[in-house]
Amino acid sequence: MNNKPLLFNLLIAGMSLGTAWAIRGQFGHEQAAAWAGGIGGLAIVLLSRRTDWYAKAFQLTLASAAGWGIGGIISYGKVVGYARGLDFENVYYGFLMLLIIGGLFGLVGGGLFGLTLASSRQKPVKWAQLLTEMTTGAILFYYFLIEELGWLMTPPRSEAWAAGVGMTVALFWYMIRHKQHSAIRLAVFAGLGGGFGFAFGNFLQVMGSVSGIKFNFWNVMEYSIGFFGGLGMAYGTFTSEWEKSEETVSRKNLIAPIVILTLVLPFVVWDQSFETQRLVETIQSFSETADALGVVKYVKLLALLLVLAFSSFSLYWFYFKKRTEFIELQQKELQLFFFSYLGLSTIYSLLITCAFMSLYRIEQYLYIVNIAAIGFLINKFDSHFSQRGLNVSRWVVNFIFILAFFAILTAVAISTHGELKGANVRFE
Incomplete structure (x- = not known):
């Protein structure tokens, strides 16, 4: 079998979520x-x-957004x-807890995405x-x-991970009861990817700090979460069997997801992130005369107008x-929406960091390189699906291997290294 496609x-799926997740870090x-x-x-898609x-x-x-977004708590x-x-x-x-946290991101994100793929009339x-x-x-x-057992992962911080575990268990119990095997496989690999990516990304961050290289290695960790999470979600998708569903959609069913994706989410990001004091301090950190x-004032206005324009055009x-x-939705128009959506988040990142005024955040321009690479590759290869089923015993062996790898x-x-800035101690 030719595995090249x-x-x-x-790779493209990993780069897409990796770039978006690195941008999310701002x-x-x-x-x-x-x-x-x-x-x-x-x-x-x-x-x-x-x-x-x-x-x-x-x-x-929207399903993928909701699932991965839940982990943000x-x-x-x-x-x-x-x-x-x-x-x-x-x-x-620390590595194992990041494996769990990243896994929760992917398990819920992949699970909701997989159930939406499987859902039909x-x-x-x-x-x-x-x-x-x-x-x-x-x-x-x-x-x-x-409250009862007192299993604290990050005292004195929020222990919302426990709520994430509860949601994940309920999600899997639903998929098991309804025999949604393809969605289960997708969720498992998205979880493995997200968990591995988070823990491995933090290892890269530690090594980057030790190296002394002046670079945003925290952003490397964030890219790693998205890259391996996207890779895992794509692998679970393309190695599962999915029933064919309707090729048309009612126009009225597009309104809510488009409004949420293009207006509500970006507007909340704008409202919560584009704070005057934060932006002023950012500019003054590299230019005292500006x-x-x-x-x-113009950055905030431009960011808001971009959201309103993008949402209006999408509707x-x-x-x-x-x-x-x-109606039937075409690949070209969806691809235009994809790059516009990713491009808007990139512009937001450039604006919030004020990287358009200085090269002090070189990683911001690497996002553009990633987007260009995605654009070059996305139409180069056909899709290839296979059915590999649920192999729980192999998954357990792979998970044990991951535990040994992080040891x-x-x-x-x-x-x-010796003592590093930002190090925390859980056990004395």
């Missing part, structure tokens, strides 16, 4: 994680070359610091029931793990311009 499609929180997750999901998936492209993008700043320590116990603990997903079960699971697991307040193009009740990385990490 699959490998390149995995904003943080759930809304930016959702924006990045949506970009990753849409990339896979485009790589699939399936017209029935084009029909529900916006629903799939989890605090991980102190956990990253554990892996910068000096003793094996704390560092290994003949076998619809009962979304109200699923969301109720996930909410209940979040409450029960948080109460039991945190009219910081004057620049900030016009995909809703008002279409005249029939049921080795822990030994390497603690042998390469």
Whole structure:
């Protein structure tokens, strides 16, 4: 079997979510994680070359956004610091907890994306029931793990990871009951990718700090989460069997996802991130003579106008311009939306860091290089699907291998440095 198309499609999916997740680092929180997750999901839809998936492209993008965005509630700043320590116990603990946190990002993101892929008129997903079960699971697991057992991962920070575990368990219980095997496989590999990417990315960050190279290695860690998470989500998608669904979609079913994706999420990012004081301090950090307040005024206005313009155009193009009740969405228009959506987040990153005024944040321009590479590759290869089923025993072996791999990385990490800035201690 020729694996070249699959490998390149995995690479493109990884680069798409990796770039978006690295950009997400400028904003943080759930809304930016959702924006990045949506970009990753849409990339896979485009790589699939399936017209029935084009029909529900916006629903799939929204599902991926919601799933990856949920993980944004989890605090991980102190956990990253554990892996910068000096003793094996704390560092290994830090890597394993990042494996869990990143895994939760991918498990929920991949699970909701997979269920949306599998949903059809003949076998619809009962979304109200699923969301109720996930909410209940979040409450029960948080109460039991945190309030009763006192299993604290990141004291004194938020322990929202426990709610994430509850949502994940409820999600998998739903998929198991309804025999959504392809969605299960997709979720598992997205979780493995996200978890591995987070822990491995932090190892790269530690090594980068030790190297003394002047670069934003925190952003390398963020890129790693997205790259391996996107790769895993794509692998789970392309190695599973999916029933064919409708190739048309009702226009009215596009309004809500388009508004949420193009207006609500970017507007919340704008509202929460483009703070005057933050922007002024950023400009003054590299230029004491610039009219910081004057620049900030125009930066904030431009960022807001870009959101309004993009959302308005998206609604016009995909809703008002279409005249029939049921429409077919084309690859070219979805691809234009994808690059516009990713491009808007990139512009936001350049604006929030004021990198358009200085080269002090060189990684900002690497996003543009990544987008250019994605644009060059995205139409080069056809999609290839195979059915590899659920192989739980192999997954367990692979997970044990990952645990051993990070034990080795822990030994390497603690042998390469002394005390590092930002190191935290979980166990005295």
